[in-house]
Amino acid sequence: MKKEFVVIGLGRFGGSIVKELIELGANVMAIDISAERVDDYATIATQAIVADTTDEAALKSLGIRNFEHVVVAIGESIQASILTTLMLKEIGVKKITVKAQNDYHEKVLRKIGADQVVHPERDMGIRIANNMVSNNILDYLELSDEHSIAEIKANEKLAGSTLVDLDIRAKYGVNIVAIKRGKHILVSPQAIEKIEYEDILIVIGSDDDIHKFEKKALH
């Protein structure tokens, strides 16, 4: 059976989620207060509906309770985003992801029970800054204020060594959870695995340790 999702707010962020979910083979109910925006998704989403999701009766009439995951991608109006999330919670939606505008918005969203809060602009800024500071850091995903997962390109200095040789966990405190090699991904690589030039190492650890590893092991 196809997975069923709801996306509320069809700006650039919500819109791209709708398109990608459809590409991935899911059913998507796309909702926006603007008829014009909804029109843009009429032929893309499984269902595209004009509704003000801060209107309790309107929200309840949509049968949202039956969907497994709802994304609230209302950007500018923090009030509409909070009210919508609150009512989705009351209706009993199992999983709610909400785009936050700032830290205060996030705090409130977490208090009222949002399962996942995302800051796409902030997170993309962090990723790009990390890539700007080090060409070897290809991607950066924050897990918490202090911990992240990074994709680090192996250079000639690392190539040819095994994970045991490098003793990365003991020396730098980071763990290599996977290695991307061309189209292949080695998950939980063995200690005897030899790193190849231009492998992409997926490492997890504290931000400080990741940066220490990137600075010392690759330069």
Ligand code: ATP
């Ligand atoms: P992006 O950066 O993703 O484009 P944004 O921060 O500019 O997003 P907005 O355009 O403010 O986001 O909001 C996203 C969408 O949410 C808009 O299309 C807007 O019409 C819709 N929206 C706002 N309020 C409501 C509401 N009460 N019910 C349903 N949709 C709403």
